[in-house]
Amino acid sequence: MAQHKVNYTQDAGLPIALTSVDKIVNWGRSNSLWAMTYGLACCGIEMMAAGASRYDFDRFGTIFRASPRQSDVMIVAGTLTKKHSEFIKRLYDQMTEPRWVISMGSCANTGGMFNTYATVQGVDRIIPVDLYLPGCAPRPETLQYGVMLLQKKIRANKAGNAQKAKRLM
Amino acid sequence: MRAYKPKENVQAKAYYTDRFYVAPQVPKSAVDTDAVFASDLEAIKAKFEVKDAYIQVEQMVVYINAHDIYGVLELMRDELAYTQLSEMSAIDWLAKDNTFEIFYQMLSMTKRKRIRVKYFIENGQAVDSVEKLFRSADWSEREMFDMFGIEANNHPFMKRILMPYDWQGHPLLKTYPLEGDEFAAWYEVDKIYGKEARDIIGPELRDTARVDRYDSERFSRLGFEVPKGTEITGDEEPHVESYQEEGGVFMVTKLDKESSKVIDDPQR
Numbered sequence: 001m002a003q004h005k006v007n008y009t010q011d012a013g014l015p016i017a018l019t020s021v022d023k024i025v026n027w028g029r030s031n032s033l034w035a036m037t038y039g040l041a042c043c044g045i046e047m048m049a050a051g052a053s054r055y056d057f058d059r060f061g062t063i064f065r066a067s068p069r070q071s072d073v074m075i076v077a078g079t080l081t082k083k084h085s086e087f088i089k090r091l092y093d094q095m096t097e098p099r100w101v102i103s104m105g106s107c108a109n110t111g112g113m114f115n116t117y118a119t120v121q122g123v124d125r126i127i128p129v130d131l132y133l134p135g136c137a138p139r140p141e142t143l144q145y146g147v148m149l150l151q152k153k154i155r156a157n158k159a160g161n162a163q164k165a166k167r168l169m
Numbered sequence: 170m171r172a173y174k175p176k177e178n179v180q181a182k183a184y185y186t187d188r189f190y191v192a193p194q195v196p197k198s199a200v201d202t203d204a205v206f207a208s209d210l211e212a213i214k215a216k217f218e219v220k221d222a223y224i225q226v227e228q229m230v231v232y233i234n235a236h237d238i239y240g241v242l243e244l245m246r247d248e249l250a251y252t253q254l255s256e257m258s259a260i261d262w263l264a265k266d267n268t269f270e271i272f273y274q275m276l277s278m279t280k281r282k283r284i285r286v287k288y289f290i291e292n293g294q295a296v297d298s299v300e301k302l303f304r305s306a307d308w309s310e311r312e313m314f315d316m317f318g319i320e321a322n323n324h325p326f327m328k329r330i331l332m333p334y335d336w337q338g339h340p341l342l343k344t345y346p347l348e349g350d351e352f353a354a355w356y357e358v359d360k361i362y363g364k365e366a367r368d369i370i371g372p373e374l375r376d377t378a379r380v381d382r383y384d385s386e387r388f389s390r391l392g393f394e395v396p397k398g399t400e401i402t403g404d405e406e407p408h409v410e411s412y413q414e415e416g417g418v419f420m421v422t423k424l425d426k427e428s429s430k431v432i433d434d435p436q437r
Contacts, residue, residue, distance in 0.1 A: 023419040031421070083333045085357035110374070117340055117349030118332070120357055121373040134388045148412035155418065 025159035029072070029098065030151035032061040036071035036095070038088075040078025043105040043137040047077040050140035062147055068094040073150065074127075075143070079107035080120040092127045100154070102146055103129045106136045197223040205282055209249050217241055228283045235271075235288045239297050242273065242286065246302055251275040251284060254303035257310070259317045261343045267292045269319055273299070290319070298324040316341035335360075348375055 035057070039047055051057045051064050065071040068091045080088060092101070103123050106112035109132050111121035123129060130153065133146045171190060200222050201207045206229040210222055213231065217240060221232040233241055245251040253276040260270040273286040290296060298321040299306045310321040311330040318339040320327055329336060337352045338345060348354075358370050385394040392407045399405075417423050 017420065019419055027419050027421070082353070082356045086361055089361050115375055115377060116347055117345070117353040121375060125370055125373070126357060126361065145410070145412065152412055152414070155414070 022159045023155075026155045026157065029159070030154040032063075033073045033100075033147065033150065033154075034063050034065045034071045036068055036074045036091070037064045037066055038074055038076050038078075038091075040076065040080060040084070041105075041107060043077035043108070046137045046140055047075055047104065047143060050143045055140040055144060057144070057147070060144070060147060060151075068092070069096060071095060072098070073100045073102060073147075075102045075104055076108045076123050076129075077104040077137075079112065079114055080123050080126070081118050082120055083118070085120050085126050088123065089126050100130045100150055101127055102131045102133060102143075102150060104133045104143060104146070105138055106134065109134065112136060195225050197225050200224055200229060203229070205280055206284075209245075209282075209284065212249055213241060213244065216244060228285055230285045230287060232287050235290050235294070235296065238271075238273070238286070238288060239299055239302070242275070242299050242302050245275055245284065245286075249277070250279050251277045251282075253278065254299070254305050254309075255283075257299075257306060257313070259313050259319055261317065261341070262289075263292055264343060269317060271296055271313075271319070295320040295322050297322055300324055315339065318342070 035051075037047075039045070049055060051062075057063070062073075068074075072095070074092060074095065076088070092099070101123070103109050107114060107119070108123050111119050113136075115121075120126065131146050131150050133142055135142055138146075171187060200210050203224060206224060210219065210229065210231065213219060213233075217237045218234055219231055220234070221230075223230055231241075242254070255274040255276050257271070257273040260272065262268045262270055268289045268291055270287060270289055275284045275286060277283075296310075296319060298310055300310060300321070301323070307325070308330055310324055311326070311328060313319050314321065314327060315329040315331050316339055328334060332340065333356075336356070338350055349356075354373055355364075355367060358366055362370065380397060382397075384397040386397060386399060386401060387393050387395060392410055393405070394408060395401060395405060413421070413423060
């Protein structure tokens with residue numbers, strides 16, 4: 001029992017919020033987007049900077065996890081080589097649904113400057129991508145902006161329906 | 170100097186050929202101009218056949234027979250104090266005379282001298298591994314096998330080091346195209362989804378000059394993008410991006426730009 005008197009109607013409003021299931025589920029999903037640490041190249045440095053204190057992803061509920069089974073969004077930051085392509089597919093399959101993918105930087109988007117035999121020409125040849133971030137490398141602000149756009153995209157979905165399984169093919 | 174030629178689509182060409190191009194030569198000097206190198210060469214010549222030797226950019230280059238390599242490097246390491254193998258690899262001369270040139274870059278810390286030992290092998294011939302003499306040759310010889318397809322006899326683990334084990338082709342050969350052959354172009358699709366997925370996923374887009382109708386200029390500056398082809402004068406109105414819906418977001422405070430504090434000190 002609270003010993004002090006709280007006047008809800010005057011101070012901060014009633015501790016009740018009326019909403020729909022869609023909104024509260026999407027609120028939960030979009031504000032606890034746990035990201036998988038997937039730094040492959042120099043974009044990974046910008047991703048680390050975005051997670052560190054100066055840009056501070058924790059404010060958005062985006063906490064980096066080292067396991068695909070605990071993460072909701074895979075931020076592919078850097079050059080994907082052909083040797084690594086099977087592992088990114090395996091890690092994507094290990095993530096639980098609903099799951100999202102951000103392709104960060106020119107290399108992940110299109111292969112970038114690496115127009116060579118050993119580089120995958122865009123991660124969307126391997127896994128479905130929700131958001132492409134341009135830049136070489138994108139600044140942490142861009143990544144934060146991208147995460148906020150992804151939150152907007154999640155909020156636009158019907159949470160009641162199970163997320164359609166995203167398949168490349 | 171070569172005459173200038175337009176280089177349209179240089180990346181699509183496997184390699185650049187100029188029929189009358191003569192590579193500039195670094196001047197060579199005789200070995201007896203350097204006393205340390207002269208005595209080293211005498212020690213090598215006493216036991217092995219030396220085909221050619223000269224000094225180039227203060228380093229001695231020694232050409233030997235392919236089957237002598239282990240003995241020569243052992244002699245240099247144990248008796249001539251060349252204790253480090255800095256690097257070794259091959260040079261592709263297949264187009265010229267169907268040979269590879271193998272080089273070993275040796276360093277003596279006490280003498281402060283470098284010697285490059287070289288020999289030629291035919292295409293398809295294997296070399297003798299020097300991994301027992303220098304541990305650094307372990308990965309170098311694996312890389313040489315990976316990139317050129319030259320195998321090293323008596324190597325403990327003769328496998329690819331950079332490319333995947335199931336890769337086909339040796340990428341540093343001059344005949345290997347930069348953008349990869351048929352196998353390389355479909356490697357990840359074939360491996361993950363199978364050959365039947367080729368039609369669905371489609372070929373790689375490698376045209377760097379390709380223009381999409383959704384492309385924009387200044388895309389890396391958020392809010393300042395303009396459509397492709399716009400003449401940029403610098404006084405365009407910034408495009409305000411919204412990341413929150415108009416009606417607000419459930420339990421998330423809407424950003425109010427007027428009341429928010431802007432920190433413009435970069436050293437904060």
